[in-house]
Every structure is written in structure tokens, then in C-alpha cells.
Amino acid sequence: MLWVDRLIKPSPTNAPPSPGEPVRNDLAVATTVLFALILALGVRNQVYNAAQYATLNDGRMRIAYPDRWVLREQDDSGFTAVLLAGSSAYATRVEVSSRLLREGETLEQARFERSLQLASELTAYRELESVAMQVFDGAPAIVTTYGFVADPMSELGAIDLPVVVEAQDIQFVDDGWVYVISLRADATLWESAAHSFAVVRNSIRLRTPDDTGSAPEAVRGFEGVARP
Amino acid sequence: MQSHPFRADGPPTGGTIGKGARVQRTFLRSISYELMGLLIFVAIFHLLSAIGAALDETGLLLVSLVMAVVPALLWLAVFYRMDRAEPEPKQLVLGVYLTGLLLMAALYQPLFGVLFAMEGWLRVYWWSHLLGGVLVTGMASMAIVYAAVRIVAFNNPEFDERLDGVIYAVAAGLGVATVHNFVYVVRYGGVDLDVGSIRIVVNALGYAGVAGMLGYFIGQARFEKTSVFYLPAGVVLSAALLGLYFFLIEQTASTGLRAEFWRHLLLGLFLTLLIMGAVSWLVRRANEETARVAQLAATGDRWEPKPVEIASDRGE
Structure with a gap:
């Protein structure tokens, strides 16, 4: 299974991370978290607005x-x-x-x-x-x-x-x-x-x-x- | 511990295979001791639950606050057993724990109380409970775990094997769990010692276990080149696990009007063992693979990708 291989060995050549990689990862994580929180606001509003007539x-x-x-x-x-x-x-x-x-x-x-x-x-x-x-x-x-x-x-x-x-x-x-x-x-x-x-x-x-x-x-x- | 992982004469290893197997055994044994310790913690407070009735409100609050910290201290003590061959500096682990705690303490009310006002909508529907748990509680908690490890330990030379990523992340997760437990205790003005101790242990188990999963990803990113999606995937996976953990616990723990708190505990123990087992397996496999590739490189062999087998499966 390719995804498990990637999970276990992200770099098949043991290549070390480049100097800028941690900062790139920080930005990627921050973007993901922000996106999730925006989605959560949508879920919250969905609950608030759920109505019967x-x-x-x-x-x-x-x-x-x-x-x-x-x-x-x-x-x-x-x-x-x-x-x-x-x-x-x-x-x-x-x-x-x-x-x-x-x-x-x-x-x-x-x-x-x-x-x-x-x-x-x-x-x-x-x-x-x-x-x-x-x-x-x-x-x-x-x-x-x-x-x-x-x-x-x-x-x-x-x-x-x-x-x-x-x-x-x-x-x-x-x-x-x-x-x-x-x-x-x-x-x-x-x-x-x-x-x-x-x-x-x-x-x-x-x-x-x-x-x-x-x-x-x-x-x-x-x-x-x-x-x- | 003293050698830097990025050696000039070869690729980073992030741990060796022989040591990895040893660490693996110690890791699982330590987790078992930790779980036993937590069970004893619950049993003690269960036996002493009558004391709670004799305490006034302040006394109960103080005992409850002590209870909120004990599981975290138990975990941290276990790390020293787990990592005794190359123990991480106490100040560093404590620093990560306190950073996780302070970040969560600073963000708890603005995020959960004001911006998302979780009380008003989280438990209205099963799907809002699950999605809210993953997207708000899970993502925010895992972001804090990531930030704590990144700020305090990531660039430290002591972070020299993959398992260290797990250890530091669990410490940060325990900081987060401690704040949740504090809030739980303060909100109810002290808790019943028996029921409260179970709830507190379940919280600590969940946050520590799931943070361990994120720690695996952080450990990998420390030693290897990763794709831009690798760490975000780790955060999403951990947040999903955390949301699912608390969702399953709350959904299965009550029968009718009666809450079965022992079911909380048993399910929490089971899920934590499952997650920690998976983390342990992943760390071992990652170390084995790294050693294998390093050996190939040392013998002059060159790494080549395996051909993708498609045609035979289709019967063409």
C-alpha cells in the first residue's frame, strides 16, 4: 500500500529536510488548521440555523x-x-x-x-x-x-x-x-x-x-x- | 543523544534498528506501567470517594486540582523509564509540557468559549458533536501540540530520534489535557472523587495517545525530507482520532439516563492502547526502513524505486 509506505518512509532516499522545510511545514499546518476552523464555523452555523416550519x-x-x-x-x-x-x-x-x-x-x-x-x-x-x-x-x-x-x-x-x-x-x-x-x-x-x-x-x-x-x-x- | 542526526558523512538515521527494537520493547512496557498506574489512581480515588463528602467546597476543589495534574505527572514519569537509555533533558520535556499548557490556557476561553461558543451547539446532533470535536477541539489541540514541540524542542540537538518526537508531543498533549481537566474541575466547583478521577484519566489518555500519533509525524519531518502535505496530514489524522475518541466515549458510555463511567475508562484504555500500539509499530518500521536504506547507501548500492505492478493485476 503506497500510502502506508509514504507514511513510514516519506523520503525513500533518507534525504534530510532542506533548511526551509520546517517553515514551509509551519505554514502548511497553519493553513490546514485555519481551513478546519472556518469549516467548523460553517458547521456551527448549520446547527444554529437548522429549523422546522x-x-x-x-x-x-x-x-x-x-x-x-x-x-x-x-x-x-x-x-x-x-x-x-x-x-x-x-x-x-x-x-x-x-x-x-x-x-x-x-x-x-x-x-x-x-x-x-x-x-x-x-x-x-x-x-x-x-x-x-x-x-x-x-x-x-x-x-x-x-x-x-x-x-x-x-x-x-x-x-x-x-x-x-x-x-x-x-x-x-x-x-x-x-x-x-x-x-x-x-x-x-x-x-x-x-x-x-x-x-x-x-x-x-x-x-x-x-x-x-x-x-x-x-x-x-x-x-x-x-x-x- | 549527543550526536547530531544530520551527520556530514551520511544520511540522517533518526535511530538505529537494534536500538529501535529495544526502545520498542521499553516503550510498550512503559505504556503498560502507565496504564496500570492510572488504574491504581482511579481505584484509590474510588476507594476514597467518601472523603469527598467530608470536604468543604475549597477542599474538594484543591483535591480535584491535584487530581487534574496527577495523570500528567504519571505520564511524564513513564517517559523517563521509556527513554532511560537516552533520557531527554527534564527541562526540555517540562518546557514542552508547560508551553502546551500555557498555549491552551491562553486560547481556551477565546476559542471554545467566545469564538465558537461550543456549549450552545456541540451536542445538539451526533454529527455536530463529531465534526465539532474533530474540527475545533481536535484541530486546535493538535495545532497547540505542534506549536509547543516546534517552539521548544524541534531545533534542539537533544531531539535526535523519531521516538523523541512522540515523547515531546505527548508531553505537549498532557499540557493541553491538564487545562481541559482544570476547566472541568473548576466548572463544577470540584468533582466527585470517583467519577471525576475517571473523567480526568480518560482526558489524559486521549490527549496523550493522540498527541503521540502527531509526534510520529513530527519525528519523521525532523529527520527526513517530507512532502508539503505530510505534516498537515498528521495534524488532520490526529485531530480526527481525538474527535472520534471523545465521540465514541460519550456515545457508548451511557445507557438511558445512567452514565456508566467505568465504560469511559475501559474504552479509553482500549483506544489509547490501540493508538500507542500503532505509533510504536510505525516508529519501529520507520527506523528499520531508514537503517535499510542507510545500509544500501553504505555498500554503494543505489536506491531505485520499485516498478509499479499494474498490468498483471488487470489480467492484460
Whole structure:
């Protein structure tokens, strides 16, 4: 076998390496390692971008969620996908819901209604920030970041500490429907879930208005009320 | 040890055949002693695992950090047994070990934590685990092993036989493994003494064994003219072996929800023996071939390439 012979005896004449050979080898090794690391970045991005798609409202809307997440509670107007293998009792998730836009209703009004609803449903609801963004081909969207306290273990009948959840709602109107995409994770895992959430955000092409690159404009905040 | 490999009156040898056979036997015997030593290390910590419960967090961390270094010291001690006919200078071996350790310590967080953020994607799919292990962990670790040997030992006159390439590379690999073990211990704020000792030994075995394979290539490049692809092929092969080693260990070591750490150890021992056996065979064959060609040259015979036999195989 030629390759084994070459492996054992790279120089059939016992010729010593030329003076410049070590430096040449250094460059060859460095190039190979660099090439491998670039390939690895490709593998990493492949994992980050691996996605599945859910369609809503008779195919009007198509939203991606990370490939390794599990789909739950899907109907024609919404779905929930969760990461079951997370390290927190509160599973990182995306919850999508939609409804028909009422006559004369604006996106801002829809957002206000949503905030009222969350404030009454969630424990220790706190709205942190709300900014104007764009989705798809420039449709306006409002991104609201908030926090609340969840008690996932008590729902399962077990005793454990409650979890502070960080969440972000992306709300927009498309073809007469109001959509709310809610990204939620244990606050301590919010940063590490960024790549998974990017899959969802990228599928609706969420961006700052007109791609100006400037900081998005803040929307008037909602003073959240903690539920007793 | 004192003679320079590039003699003016003949080709470089990188070791002689008689000495090669002796070194080969010592090499395998030393590896066996090393493996026995590591097993004893694990057994001791397994028996003393109850002590871990009595220690506070700082005590456990200190004991764990000692554990992280012991397998490396065991390996380094074995080299002196292995290479006792022509022992490498202690400072040189230690220098290569520390260079590997420092390079990995400097690059660990920027590379694995920031640039590649391995925690977020490595174990998501089996293929990402395998490819990430080869392309990131394997390539980066082997590049560091190569750099450590190249910087500290490659041009040193003490590097005078092929086996020295293996020895220095294993020392650098142990430096890399020590950092991985430190990180493992610190991340968990100290480890269970029984399970932790197994994990630490498995790490040391993997890095040392695979670095030995790269050391063979470095040894060859030190003494012979090689093609431009030879050393890169060595780095790629070693990185692939390292990625495969940890992939196999993690894939086969758990049944359901329970992790079988003894399987880690047994598979690690088996794979390391396999790799070290292959390295040992390659070094011996390379020394034999070199001696054969040198003998031909000395008797005035001229080396000629063997004709390629193609026609007869095709039945033409």
C-alpha cells in the first residue's frame, strides 16, 4: 500500500529536510488548521440555523422554530414549540398566536391590549422595553421585552423555587391578522438561547426600521402591574 | 543523544534498528506501567470517594486540582523509564509540557468559549458533536501540540530520534489535557472523587495517545525530507482520532439516563492502547526502513524505486 509506505518512509532516499522545510511545514499546518476552523464555523452555523416550519391561517403565515425543539399545542391560529432538553425547570419556548384585526384597530392598540392581558395573567409582570421594528417587507412591528415569575414545578405537583422568566413579544399585522410571537426563557438562560431565538426572528426578517442601523425608536411604555 | 542526526558523512538515521527494537520493547512496557498506574489512581480515588463528602467546597476543589495534574505527572514519569537509555533533558520535556499548557490556557476561553461558543451547539446532533470535536477541539489541540514541540524542542540537538518526537508531543498533549481537566474541575466547583478521577484519566489518555500519533509525524519531518502535505496530514489524522475518541466515549458510555463511567475508562484504555500500539509499530518500521536504506547507501548500492505492478493485476 503506497500510502502506508509514504507514511513510514516519506523520503525513500533518507534525504534530510532542506533548511526551509520546517517553515514551509509551519505554514502548511497553519493553513490546514485555519481551513478546519472556518469549516467548523460553517458547521456551527448549520446547527444554529437548522429549523422546522409551522404554517398558520391556511398557509398565510410561515414561522420557523429551531429544529431540535418540540412542537406542542398547534392549531391553525398558533403553536408552541419548546426546548425539552434545557437545564431550567422552565423550558425555553416560542409561543405564537394570531387573531383577526378588528375594524379600526391599530398595532399600538393591539399591543396595549396584549400588555393588559399579560399583566393580569402573569405573576410579577414587568415591562422592560418596547421598540418599533420592521418585519418582512417593511411591515411595522412592536417588540416588547418583559419579565415575570413562573412556577413550572408546582404545575407538575412538585415543590421547587419559582423561576424568573425573561420574554420578548414581537407583534405585527399581516394580511388583516394580528400576530404575536412570544420568545420566553429562564432569565439566566436568555443569552444562551439567543441563537435559537434568532431562527424565529430571521424567519420573519425582524430588523430595525428601514435598516438604518440606528437604535430602534422606543414605543411608549406600558406600566405593568404586579399581580398579587 | 549527543550526536547530531544530520551527520556530514551520511544520511540522517533518526535511530538505529537494534536500538529501535529495544526502545520498542521499553516503550510498550512503559505504556503498560502507565496504564496500570492510572488504574491504581482511579481505584484509590474510588476507594476514597467518601472523603469527598467530608470536604468543604475549597477542599474538594484543591483535591480535584491535584487530581487534574496527577495523570500528567504519571505520564511524564513513564517517559523517563521509556527513554532511560537516552533520557531527554527534564527541562526540555517540562518546557514542552508547560508551553502546551500555557498555549491552551491562553486560547481556551477565546476559542471554545467566545469564538465558537461550543456549549450552545456541540451536542445538539451526533454529527455536530463529531465534526465539532474533530474540527475545533481536535484541530486546535493538535495545532497547540505542534506549536509547543516546534517552539521548544524541534531545533534542539537533544531531539535526535523519531521516538523523541512522540515523547515531546505527548508531553505537549498532557499540557493541553491538564487545562481541559482544570476547566472541568473548576466548572463544577470540584468533582466527585470517583467519577471525576475517571473523567480526568480518560482526558489524559486521549490527549496523550493522540498527541503521540502527531509526534510520529513530527519525528519523521525532523529527520527526513517530507512532502508539503505530510505534516498537515498528521495534524488532520490526529485531530480526527481525538474527535472520534471523545465521540465514541460519550456515545457508548451511557445507557438511558445512567452514565456508566467505568465504560469511559475501559474504552479509553482500549483506544489509547490501540493508538500507542500503532505509533510504536510505525516508529519501529520507520527506523528499520531508514537503517535499510542507510545500509544500501553504505555498500554503494543505489536506491531505485520499485516498478509499479499494474498490468498483471488487470489480467492484460
